[in-house]
Amino acid sequence: MKETAVKKDTQDLLARYRKIRQHSETICRPLQTEDYVVQPIVDVSPPKWHLGHTTWFFETFILSPHFSGYKVFNTQYNFVFNSYYESVGARVVRTDRGNLSRPSVSDIYAYRAYVDQQMKDFLEKAVLSKQLYAVLELGLNHEQQHQELLLTDIKYILGHNPLFPAYSKQQKVVLSQEDKGYITLSEGIYEIGYNGTGFSFDNESGRHKKYLETFEIASSLVTNSEYLEFIKEGGYENFRYWHSEGWDWVKQQKAQAPLYWHLIEGSWKYYTFGGLTDIDPEQVVCHVNFYEASAFAAWKGMRLPLEEEWEAASGFFNWGERWEWTASAYLPYPRYTKEAGAIGEYNGKFMVNQMVLRGASIVTPKGHSRTSYRNFFHPRHQWQFSGIRLVR
Numbered sequence: 491m492k493e494t495a496v497k498k499d500t501q502d503l504l505a506r507y508r509k510i511r512q513h514s515e516t517i518c519r520p521l522q523t524e525d526y527v528v529q530p531i532v533d534v535s536p537p538k539w540h541l542g543h544t545t546w547f548f549e550t551f552i553l554s555p556h557f558s559g560y561k562v563f564n565t566q567y568n569f570v571f572n573s574y575y576e577s578v579g580a581r582v583v584r585t586d587r588g589n590l591s592r593p594s595v596s597d598i599y600a601y602r603a604y605v606d607q608q609m610k611d612f613l614e615k616a617v618l619s620k621q622l623y624a625v626l627e628l629g630l631n632h633e634q635q636h637q638e639l640l641l642t643d644i645k646y647i648l649g650h651n652p653l654f655p656a657y658s659k660q661q662k663v664v665l666s667q668e669d670k671g672y673i674t675l676s677e678g679i680y681e682i683g684y685n686g687t688g689f690s691f692d693n694e695s696g697r698h699k700k701y702l703e704t705f706e707i708a709s710s711l712v713t714n715s716e717y718l719e720f721i722k723e724g725g726y727e728n729f730r731y732w733h734s735e736g737w738d739w740v741k742q743q744k745a746q747a748p749l750y751w752h753l754i755e756g757s758w759k760y761y762t763f764g765g766l767t768d769i770d771p772e773q774v775v776c777h778v779n780f781y782e783a784s785a786f787a788a789w790k791g792m793r794l795p796l797e798e799e800w801e802a803a804s805g806f807f808n809w810g811e812r813w814e815w816t817a818s819a820y821l822p823y824p825r826y827t828k829e830a831g832a833i834g835e836y837n838g839k840f841m842v843n844q845m846v847l848r849g850a851s852i853v854t855p856k857g858h859s860r861t862s863y864r865n866f867f868h869p870r871h872q873w874q875f876s877g878i879r880l881v882r
């Protein structure tokens with residue numbers, strides 16, 4: 491297919507590129523060098539790996555194939571910073587990211603500076619085809635996804651250090667929701683999927699119709715005080731509320747509460763970016779996995795929303811504090827097709843054994859999400875900033 495050249499405002503594009511790239515480094519500014527390196531569990535990547543991997547994305551998918559004469563910064567980095575792209579060759583196994591004492595943190599910052607300079611040179615000269623512009627957009631949105639993962643992983647790293655160091659003394663997010671009860675949506679046919687002209691991920695495309703029964707969805711998210719009640723009433727001790735897999739998880743993990751909660755001398759505390767503190771009962775509950783969200787809903791005699799219910803109702807409530815677990819498996823929409831080449835590995839190959847989360851969280855970069863956005867994680871994952879919205 492003949493590529494269509496699209497107009498671009500180079501300065502605007504470069505400014506956006508710079509701003510997004512800079513934000514990743516701003517997130518890491520409070521870290522000590524040692525914080526950049528550790529990988530306490532497989533799901534958590536070392537911050538320096540995120541910084542290198544997001545840079546590798548621009549080098550691999552834009553500069554190397556499209557900038558004539560481009561010299562890669564270091565030929566070994568493809569092995570180190572390729573995340574999961576089979577088409578792009580062998581890579582360090584995910585569990586070993588924490589073993590990478592080299593490249594050093596300063597090497598990785600030098601890598602970022604080199605690629606940013608090359609991207610500037612490239613964007614000033616190039617006329618981007620529509621396809622290449624789409625890859626650049628994907629690279630920027632990819633970096634924003636990793637900014638959220640950076641904060642998620644930094645919280646895990648510091649929150650699992652026995653000294654509970656604060657990430658930032660300033661950061662105290664106080665958000666509470668006005669409880670406006672339940673919103674009713676009448677039975678009918680609703681359209682679901684991305685319907686705009688801007689950027690969206692391929693998993694949101696394929697707008698389609700869904701028939702929904704009448705349902706009522708909570709206007710606000712479940713709070714810590716409601717969740718504490720679930721714990722106090724034996725929520726983690728009664729198999730009846732749990733899926734079989736969820737109950738296995740409770741027993742194996744000896745789970746008693748959301749991630750970061752600690753029962754200290756009879757009272758619950760939790761780790762926040764500001765350090766260890768008393769649980770704020772007004773705050774919305776965070777760091778629950780799908781099993782916990784489902785069990786809580788079952789205890790309430792309710793359920794989690796389907797992703798199409800969430801999307802249909804999303805104009806009637808505030809969202810953006812927590813990724814909200816849905817009862818929907820992560821599956822392709824009708825007419826979903828994978829892109830050719832490595833970019834086709836971005837989303838589609840993960841459409842198995844994962845549940846969809848909707849909305850955004852307090853650590854999602856501003857403007858990154860939208861009502862058709864489909865986040866997805868395995869049901870066991872607690873480390874995302876995930877919460878619960880009920881349906882009855």
Ligand SMILES: [Fe+2]
Nearest residue numbers: 543573632636
């Ligand atoms: Fe990535």
